Amino acid sequence: MQTAYTDAAGRINPDFLNLGAGTIGGLTLTPGLYKWTSPVNIPTDIAIAGGPDDVWIFQVAGTLKMSSAVRVTLSGGAQAKNIYWQVAGAVTFGTTSHFEGNILGQTGINLQTGGSINGRLLAQTAVTLQMNTVTQPQ
Numbered sequence: 001m002q003t004a005y006t007d008a009a010g011r012i013n014p015d016f017l018n019l020g021a022g023t024i025g026g027l028t029l030t031p032g033l034y035k036w037t038s039p040v041n042i043p044t045d046i047a048i049a050g051g052p053d054d055v056w057i058f059q060v061a062g063t064l065k066m067s068s069a070v071r072v073t074l075s076g077g078a079q080a081k082n083i084y085w086q087v088a089g090a091v092t093f094g095t096t097s098h099f100e101g102n103i104l105g106q107t108g109i110n111l112q113t114g115g116s117i118n119g120r121l122l123a124q125t126a127v128t129l130q131m132n133t134v135t136q137p138q
Contacts, residue, residue, distance in 0.1 A: 001104065001122045002124070005086055005104040008059065008084050008086035008104055009088075011033050013033070014033045014034060014035035015032030015033050015034065016032060016033070016034045018035070018036055018038065019034060021038070022038045022040050022041060022062075023041045023043065024040060024041070024042055024046055025041070025043040025044030025070070026044050028046070028047040028048075028049050028075075029048050029049070030049055030050055031050040031054035031056055032056065033057045033059070034057070034058045034059065036060050036061060036062070038061065038062050039060070039062035039063040039065065039089065040058075040060045040062070040063070040065070041067075042066040042067065042072070043067045043070065044067070044070060045070055045071045045072070046070075046072055047072075048073070048078050048083060048100060049078060050077070050078045052077040052078070052079055052082075054078060056078075056083045056084065057086065058083075058084065058085045058086065059086050060085065060087040060089070061089075062088065062089045063087070063089035063092070064085060064089070064090075064091045064092070065091075065092045065094075066092070066094055066097050066099065067094045067097070068094030068096060068097060068112070069094065069095070070094065070097050071097065071098045072098060079138075080100040080101050080102070080118045080119045080137035081102070081119075081138065083100060083119070084104060085101055085103050085104065086104045087103065087104065087105050087106065088106045088107075089107060090107050090110070091103055091105050091107075091110065091123075092109075092110045092112070093110070093111045093112060093117070094112055094115065095112045095113045095114050096113075096114040096115060097116075098115070098116045098117070098118075099116070099117040099118070100117070101117075101118075101119045102122070102137075103119065103120065103121050103122060103123075104122050105121075105122065105123040106123075107124065108125045108126045108128065109123045109126075111129050112130055113130040113131050113132075114130075114131060114132070115130075116135070117132070117133075117134050118135045118137055119134075119135075119137055120134075120137075
């Protein structure tokens, strides 16, 4: 986990810097390297669009928070196994939310009641699950 976290954090020359000032609800995210120097909030649904071999790396210097009942959806053949969120702060997914991708968390990850993920939850401290569905991407 540490090797993957360090690799993702060490990527330079982002394609997108501080997109949406950290609030990315309603956006469609195309392949590339994204970097935020602040917390990232996902208050409404987002889409991740690209081909089956495309890669997304999201570097988040602060926390990552996704509101309750919000969904991340994939389109165009994008695959959860090619999506990496490197997060320095705490990660919180609201109740009944759905996420796609792999979380590399420096601190804790909390998937609240009824939330689901197609991906992996890897944290240096703890992952807290509350009646959740976690599916390993193919």
